[in-house]
Amino acid sequence: MTSTTTDFPFPPHHSFPPFYTLQPVLSTRTSQLASWSHLIQAYCRHHRLFQLSLRDAADGPLFYNRALGRRLSLKDAREVVEWMASKEGGERAEWVGDKERDRFWVWWRRPEEWAGVIAAWVEATGQKNTVLTLYELTESDATASQEFHGMDPELLQRSLQILVKRGKAQIFGSDDSLGVKFF
């Protein structure tokens, strides 16, 4: 990843000890889950992460506040992700592989939102009806200032598929050298 890692400004919740204990009272817990969801999305957006692994992130600054000596347990973190993935949580996460429940997509933008962003960029730069490679889209200098620069290839494919379905793009080529044409 090319992202320049400046420090992520953690929200005040992050240094509030009870934030790391899932609250037993339902209304409090809902607000807490929402705050966690916000935090995870903002953190991933800042570091341009598209997926997280709970096990890998367990000791990272997101779930573990070393200074405070508090961490969100694996079990509780799973519940946070489950909530994010639910309708109530706005479907802001999705497990990668249902069984394991370890890796998950963090939708700080959902695939359809990404599709919109890409389509808008194509429109704005007058590149309709030209052929672009997928590699170009996310890795070339031309997109360096775009949010989708450096995007996870799988996510890119998913987003483009949405445009394909809407009849706004066509993907061709094979595995290594995929190209896309926008209409």
Add this chain to the structure above:
Amino acid sequence: MSTPHRIPGLSAFSRTQITAAQYASHGRTLQETHASSLQTQLAVFQSLLHQFAVTHAKDIRSNPTFRAEFARMCNAIGVDPLASSHTARGAGGKEAGGSFWSQMLGGSVNDFYFELAVRVVEVCRDTRAENGGLVAVAEVRQRVQKGRGVGGGMEVSDDDILRAVKSLEPLGSGFTILNLGHKQMIRSVPKELNTDQSTVLEAIQVLGHVTLSMLRINLNWERPRAIAVIDDLMADSLVWVDKQADETEYWSPTFIHDTGGQ
């Protein structure tokens, strides 16, 4: 006072009565002149205040410190800027009714407070799930200042927030100002706290958090009493639990946003 027959030997007494009456009437005259002169002074002062308010309307609206000073001045001479001071209760009219602010400034300052009140209500509602409807005045100020969306922020002081909350009173909104320790809080859920609950919340404001044994030792409470109070507070989202401490700790969510002043 119809005493037809005189009782002899009491003339001296009636004389003192007369003197007393004379003193009293003289006193009254003095008082009246004094009062009327005061009234004139007050009238002069009020008209000056009016003039001042009109000339400085813009500053009053835009500058929170200036506004606070002006409000303090009004309070000092017994004018409550927000209460409708001149007209009969229940009129609620637009032109004639209006508060001191609106009469002085054509409503804009008045509107300022009502607009602010709306923001305060919004903040309280947005954060209610997190804090159970108890939020520090300073936090509300920060949130209002930050605003939402483009150009949403308002330049306000704590004093403005308090005034805005007060302006909600006639609506029976249930918004009240509560003093907890050194902090002023806005309570937006019209539910009374009992003495035990207030005591615990106050202790949390001072100490940062409490544990059951802290309550037992410092307040001499039996364990069941302490548990009951904590459970009640938790049920109302007024307290969050931290189970990762040595002994389970209970914190107030108002600390989440407490960044020490600013």
